[in-house]
Amino acid sequence: MAQRPSILILNGPNLNMLGTREPHIYGAETLADVQALCLAEGERLGLEIDFRQSNHEGELVTWIQQARGVRSAILLNAGAYTHTSVAILDALTAVDLPVIEVHLSNIFRREPFRHHSYVSMAARGVICGLGSHGYVLALQAADRLLRAGTRP
Numbered sequence: 001m002a003q004r005p006s007i008l009i010l011n012g013p014n015l016n017m018l019g020t021r022e023p024h025i026y027g028a029e030t031l032a033d034v035q036a037l038c039l040a041e042g043e044r045l046g047l048e049i050d051f052r053q054s055n056h057e058g059e060l061v062t063w064i065q066q067a068r069g070v071r072s073a074i075l076l077n078a079g080a081y082t083h084t085s086v087a088i089l090d091a092l093t094a095v096d097l098p099v100i101e102v103h104l105s106n107i108f109r110r111e112p113f114r115h116h117s118y119v120s121m122a123a124r125g126v127i128c129g130l131g132s133h134g135y136v137l138a139l140q141a142a143d144r145l146l147r148a149g150t151r152p
Contacts (some may be wrong), residue, residue: 004048005072007139008043009038010060012079018104026104027131034132040139041136045143047072057081057088064091073098073142075135082107082117092122098145100138103128 011031014021019030035051036113042049050071055061057072061066068072081088082103092099101119106129120126125141127134 004046006048006050006070006075006144007042007065007075007142008067008071009049009051009075009135010063011051011077012053014080015077015079016053016055025110029132032069033113034135037132038135038139041139045139047139047143049139058086061087061091064088064095067097068095071097072146073100075100075102075138075142076119076123077102077104077135078119082119085118089118089121098122098142101126101128102134102138102143104131106128106132 007068008012011034013136015031017028018029018034018041031053038051039049043057052063052065060078064074074092074095076088076099078088078101099122101117101123103126105115109129117126124145125138127137127141
């Protein structure tokens with residue numbers, strides 16, 4: 001039996017506060033709820049899911065680097081690092097994997113500084129504003145890219 005494609009799902013700073021942090025923007029679901037949703041969709045699609053969160057930029061960079069040659073794709077909600085981290089952009093570019101950028105809120109309906117994304121420069125696609133369902137759509141998109149043999 002062939003090995004299942006492995007998707008690394010990374011969540012950046014403050015996403016561990018989902019459900020309590022600004023629920024009018026991010027909703028009432030917790031990060032554990034989002035993880036359960038991703039695991040269920042991954043199982044449905046036949047994907048292995050590695051779901052992680054960190055408030056530390058360097059740890060996210062290390063995890064991205066470690067994905068090279070091990071994971072099939074990366075789904076990334078970099079949180080505030082989306083708008084500030086050249087280090088994360090450089091890591092994403094170096095690993096040569098398909099990347100899907102995810103945001104719970106619509107970053108383009110928010111403060112102007114959130115309209116710029118360094119992650120987008122490395123991403124195949126961006127899903128924002130659809131809450132936790134955006135993660136499901138991102139997994140479906142990654143699965144489709146992998147089945148088509150599409151490179152980053």
